Amino acid sequence: MPARSILRLIAPFFFIIFILIQPTFVLAQTTPTPRPNGQQNITSCQNYISSWQPDPIVTEAGKAADRSRQLLYWVFSKEHQSIDTAPVLVGLWSFSRNIVYIFIVFVIVAFGFSYIFLKRRAMTIDLPPILFKVGGVLLFATFSYVFVLGLIQISEILMRFFIENVGGRDLFNIIFSGPSVESNYTTFTGFRDINPCAGESASTSLFLIKTTTFTYNVLAILMILRKIILWFLLILSPFLALLMPFVFIRNIGWIWIGVFFQWLFYGPMVALFLAAISRIWIAGIPYAFDFNRVNKPTGQVYKTAINILYGGPAQTLTPGNSSNYVDTYAEYMIALVMLWAAIILPWLLLRIFRDYCCAAIEASGATLRAIYERTRLQPPSPSPVAPTVGPTTTAGMAMDLPFRKQMVETQKASMEAMRDISKTATDQIVSQMNMQVSQLSDISRFETNREMTSEFRQTLSHIANPQSIANPVERERFSNLRSELVTRSNAGDKVAQSVLSAASGDTVSQVMAVPALSTPRVSMVSPQKAVSLKSIPTLGGKPLPSTVSLEDYEEVKKMWLNHYREAPVPVSGKVKDREQWLGEDMKKLTNAINLLTSSNPQMRQKGLEEVSQLLPFLLLGGFSEVETVTYLRAKLEAAKQAMAEAEAAKKAKTEAQKEKEEEEGLVDVADEKKEEEKAGHIEEMMEMGEKKMENAGVENAKMDNKGENLPKEEKSE
Helix, strand or coil: CHHHHHHHHHHHHHHHHHHHHCCCCCEEEECCCCCCCCCCCCCCCCCCCCCEEECHHHHHHHHHHHHHHHHHHHHHCHHHCCCCCCHHHHHHHHHHHHHHHHHHHHHHHHHHHHHHHHHHCCCCCCHHHHHHHHHHHHHHHHHHHHHHHHHHHHHHHHHHHHHHHHCHHHHHHHHCCCCCCCHHHHCCCCEEECCHHHHHHHHHHHHHHHHHHHHHHHHHHHHHHHHHHHHHHHHHHHHHHHHCCCHHHHHHHHHHHHHHHHHHHHHHHHHHHHHHHHHHHHHCCCCCCCCCCCCCHHHCCCCCCECEEEECCCCCCECCECCCCHHHHHHHHHHHHHHHHHHHHHHHHHHHHHHHHHHHHHHHHHHHHHHHHHHHHCCCCCCCCCCCCCCCCCCCCCCCCCCCCCCCCCCCCCHHHCCCHHHCCHHHHHHHCCCCCCCHHHHHHHHCCHHHHHHHHHHHHHHHCHHHCCCHHHHHHHHHHHHHHHHHHHCCCHHHHHHHHHHCCCCHHHHHCCCCCCCCCCCCCCCCCECCHHHCCCECCECCCCCCEHHHHHHHHHHHHHHHHHCCCCCCCCCCCHHHHHHHHHHHHHHHHHHHCCCCHHHHHHHHHHCHHHHHHHHHHCCCHHHHHHHHHHHHHHHHHHHHHHHHHHHHHHHHHHHHHHHHHHHHHHHHHHHHHHHHHHHHHHHHHHHHHHHHHHHHHHHHHHHHHHHHHHHHC
């Protein structure tokens, strides 16, 4: 892929340069040399008098335009077609073919030594596929000239068809106002109106004539470059036989194929677009033009300033009709843009087609190779074994289910570590992709970790649709993986079937197809793993299956209990705190369990839809409905326990707060009693003071009475 990456980096710069230098179409014709007439009037540019004089720049532009016109006519003419069967090309191709033959001999010799070495080590090699590859390489190297040359000649026939039969000839009849003869170049002399008022018109006309020259030259050069590149690719075509069989250099072969077909079809597509343009020009460009002012004084807005005329395809060029006002000038500019599109658009379309085509070929080739390798390396089917008496399974599947056996964990590895998927066991592939679901606790491990769940679902999405992957390396890797899983699934591999079922969209019906526990239930053989109905608590009066592993049940419950205790609360419209989160989960789990344990199949299907996020894990692990219910009951039990703990903690907190408030209330009552006692003591003191004051007042009154009585006695005496 490095070469393709380099091409993608260079392509935008090439396109920008191509746009900047790309000229376009202009209808140019020479006119009889006008004689200078009148004097210059530099006081006003309205109705100024023209002053014509010979000009070397105009002469140079006219001769260059005629030279480019002759070159373009020569390239597209039938009399000057390229000779693709020239002896020199055949000789160079033969030289390349002989070099390829030498390399093929070296490859055969190296393979022979490898075969002898491996044979001594008692290793077997499948010879027919290798011999077929060598034969195919020799066949293509021998007949590559005929094959590639046939494609080139077919493209040339298409070009001639579009140019001569569809309408391309009319394009040249429009372009060339006269016969393409050498006298047009030798006898032309350029004149220019030297009046200052005509300076802008002369400069614009010269620029457009030079643009026409560039257009003719670039179009002719592209056609010649296309032919030369096809010659070189024809000479190198035998090497393609050596590039494609080897994986480490196969991308170079894809680049060769892409470049070859891009340049091969560029010529016919350009010819097709030019033929379409000529038809449009003959019928008239579908715009609303006003050509009533042609060759009239009102139409001389941009006066003719050089003796080289140019105009749109619907115009008859005269000194009074050379893009002299906006309608004729706009017609020319539209024709210019149309020709740009005819040159650039085929390149862009072929580039896009090449990228998508090569990617599709690579993906289909990888799929076919994986199917072929799987078919070649498929071991013989084992001889039938007499059935032995064993426990009744819950799912009726050949693969081990989580409640019966603990699967051995393999070392995790990335997808890049799998060098040859066809030689890797399906269980190991699932383990390396970190998708192993062998017991109920694995579902808890995924469901309680959002990042792992996202990676799991992304991997399943890539397996279901590898073409949606942007990275080509990853796309090819997952295409190989999917084709290998499909092959193994068709061969009866239960694990591959479960992976493809989990990756598909119709998962509810597939889970419904897994049978439930048979009746009567048979306990597991291992007494350490089996538990009776009494050893596992019942939820809602419905006991767990007798074949449930107590360790799995407790592990699921423990994981969810820790998750409910420590995980951040998923705040939403209905969930604001942990208690509401637990309450919502308990409602959903209870509803799902009731639906799944219903005897109505429609209700059970609705229950599976309630737990749709678990369906990929259930399919991948091959779990039955009963085992699904067991998982949900363990999760519900954990939610109930977490809710009870949360309520107990909340109640303890409330009681502690209440005790604190009661203590504060007792302190307040004691303070009130002290205040009341103090107030009562103050009132008693005040009452005692009032009594003392009253007693003192009585004694004073008595003393006053005694004073009043004393003078009376003295008087009486």
